[in-house]
Amino acid sequence: MIIRSSLKKCSQLHCVLKIPTAGFKWAPKGGLILQSISQDIYQNLALEDWIHDTLDLENRPILFLWRNSSAVVIGRHQNPWQECNLKMMRQNGIKLARRKSGGGTVYHDQGNINMTFFTTRKKYERMENLRLVVTVLKALRPQLDVQATARCDLLLNGFFKISGTAAKLGRTAAYHHCTLLCNTDKYILSSVLKSPYSGIKSNATPSIPASVKNLLEEDPTLTCEMLLEAIAEEYATRYHADNHINVINPADEREFPGINNKARELQAWDWIYGKTPKFSISKCLNIEDEQSCLDVKISMDIKNGKIETCNIDVPQHWLPPMMCNKLGDSLIGSKFCPSKTTYVANALLSTCTDYKLYRKWNLLCEKVLTLM
Numbered sequence: 001m002i003i004r005s006s007l008k009k010c011s012q013l014h015c016v017l018k019i020p021t022a023g024f025k026w027a028p029k030g031g032l033i034l035q036s037i038s039q040d041i042y043q044n045l046a047l048e049d050w051i052h053d054t055l056d057l058e059n060r061p062i063l064f065l066w067r068n069s070s071a072v073v074i075g076r077h078q079n080p081w082q083e084c085n086l087k088m089m090r091q092n093g094i095k096l097a098r099r100k101s102g103g104g105t106v107y108h109d110q111g112n113i114n115m116t117f118f119t120t121r122k123k124y125e126r127m128e129n130l131r132l133v134v135t136v137l138k139a140l141r142p143q144l145d146v147q148a149t150a151r152c153d154l155l156l157n158g159f160f161k162i163s164g165t166a167a168k169l170g171r172t173a174a175y176h177h178c179t180l181l182c183n184t185d186k187y188i189l190s191s192v193l194k195s196p197y198s199g200i201k202s203n204a205t206p207s208i209p210a211s212v213k214n215l216l217e218e219d220p221t222l223t224c225e226m227l228l229e230a231i232a233e234e235y236a237t238r239y240h241a242d243n244h245i246n247v248i249n250p251a252d253e254r255e256f257p258g259i260n261n262k263a264r265e266l267q268a269w270d271w272i273y274g275k276t277p278k279f280s281i282s283k284c285l286n287i288e289d290e291q292s293c294l295d296v297k298i299s300m301d302i303k304n305g306k307i308e309t310c311n312i313d314v315p316q317h318w319l320p321p322m323m324c325n326k327l328g329d330s331l332i333g334s335k336f337c338p339s340k341t342t343y344v345a346n347a348l349l350s351t352c353t354d355y356k357l358y359r360k361w362n363l364l365c366e367k368v369l370t371l372m
Contacts, residue, residue: 018245029059031239033232034246036064041071041097041108046262047250048116049100052173054256055118062118063235065228065245068108071095072192075103075166079204079276081197086372089192090338098272101177103166104207107193111183111214113224115231117176124174126152126167132238133163133180136230141219153210154180160213182224183216197371202279269335273305285367287314289360294318296367302336312364319360327364338372341365 018035036044044066051062072084072094080086080096083105089096108114117129130148137146145157154163165178189212215222229245236243253260265271282299297313310328330348334340345365352358 018247031236031241032060032062032246033235033241033244034062034064034248035228035232036066036250037247038250039067039069039110040251040263041068041073041095042263042267043250043259044068044114045073045097045099045266046259047248047256048175048177049262049266050250050256050259051118052168052170052175055173057118057120057173061123061239062116063232063239063241064116064118065232066114066116067110067112067224068114069095069110070188071097071108072105073097073099073108074105075205075207076100076275077102077205077277078105078207079200079202079279080273081276081279081281081372082195082200082202082204083193083207085192085194085196087196092188094188094192096272097266098275099166101166101168101175102205104164104205105193106164106179107184107189108179109184109188111181111185111216111224113180113182113227113231115178115180119174121169121172121174124167124169124176126165126176126178129176130154130163130165130178132234133178133231136227136234137215139234140226140230141222144215144218152178154178156213156215156218159211161210162213162215180227181212181214182222182227183214184212186212186214197281199283200279200281202277204277204279269305269337273335273337276302276305278303278308281371283371285370287363287367289318289363292318296364298368298371300331300336300371305336307331307334307336312368314364319357319364323357323361324364327361327368331368336372338369341369341372345369 036047038044072089074080074083076099127148130152133154134146134148137144147155149155152165153161156162162181163178167176168174232245235241250259280301285296285298287294287296294315299311301308310331312324312328314324327348330344331341334344349358349362352361
């Protein structure tokens with residue numbers, strides 16, 4: 001038997017029942033709490049958009065709780081090459097996602113809680129949502145110094161960021177989502193959110209760096225599960241929701257018709273990279289070849305994630321201009337990514353029969369790849 005109790009009287013035992021959902025969208029009106037069983041960033045982002053696009057939120061505010069396996073999530077108007085270490089992410093199998101809301105770049109793993117608050121646009125109030133989280137944290141651990149800032153972040157001890165925030169406002173519906181750092185791998189977070197790329201000029205929205213801290217560093221007795229249940233209970237109290245969490249599978253087409261199409265769109269290259277605002281990159285790179293050392297100047301314009309212009313300048317005595325021009329021309333129209341560039345380069349290299357020129361051309365192609 002699950003007995004409903006006040007959060008303020010129940011700091012150790014959180015009386016929230018988790019049950020499988022069954023046709024939740026036809027249930028009686030009132031607040032609703034959902035929790036995803038999926039750890040896939042694309043499925044969970046797809047569910048956000050499905051709820052926003054599909055459900056009538058007039059009499060039904062919704063709280064969606066979710067956690068992901070390792071992923072970097074950029075805002076709708078951001079440039080991934082400026083925001084994160086794509087090479088490291090590829091090497092470590094860390095996914096990249098572009099969400100439909102604005103805001104800055106964040107890192108997700110199982111030590112991070114994601115909360116999405118759905119309302120009508122008229123009832124949208126992100127500061128009220130953050131106050132709910134602050135209330136929960138202070139009720140669980142009164143000694144915690146947590147405050148919501150004017151920028152709608154949550155700070156611990158007045159300095160460390162423990163929550164970032166973003167929102168999407170539609171014509172009638174809206175959602176506000178935020179993170180909560182519980183026990184995230186800070187080494188990976190700091191590594192992947194540091195771009196190694198330079199020479200980029202762009203009007204994309206930049207992230208604002210901040211020092212972060214896990215809640216469990218402040219109080220090791222806290223757990224993600226404890227925080228999830230406490231947030232759900234407080235939400236249920238405020239929004240007259242049934243005191244249980246509906247456990248859902250965001251890949252279930254029977255429950256969410258069309259959801260998998262949304263997920264496929266979110267993980268498509270044309271969305272993740274192709275929606276990057278137009279940018280240019282200009283670099284002077286160094287090539288060491290036998291006893292010589294020379295500079296290579298490369299400049300590109302990238303639009304819709306594809307190379308629009310490409311100029312490569314190397315000393316003529318080292319490599320004939322015709323070969324540089326051929327590489328640059330071949331890259332125009334192709335995706336600005338290592339796999340496509342490798343394919344183009346290999347096709348060109350296969351046409352070269354001069355060993356010395358082949359080796360130099362190959363060195364040049366390798367340098368171009370470092371830009372991506």
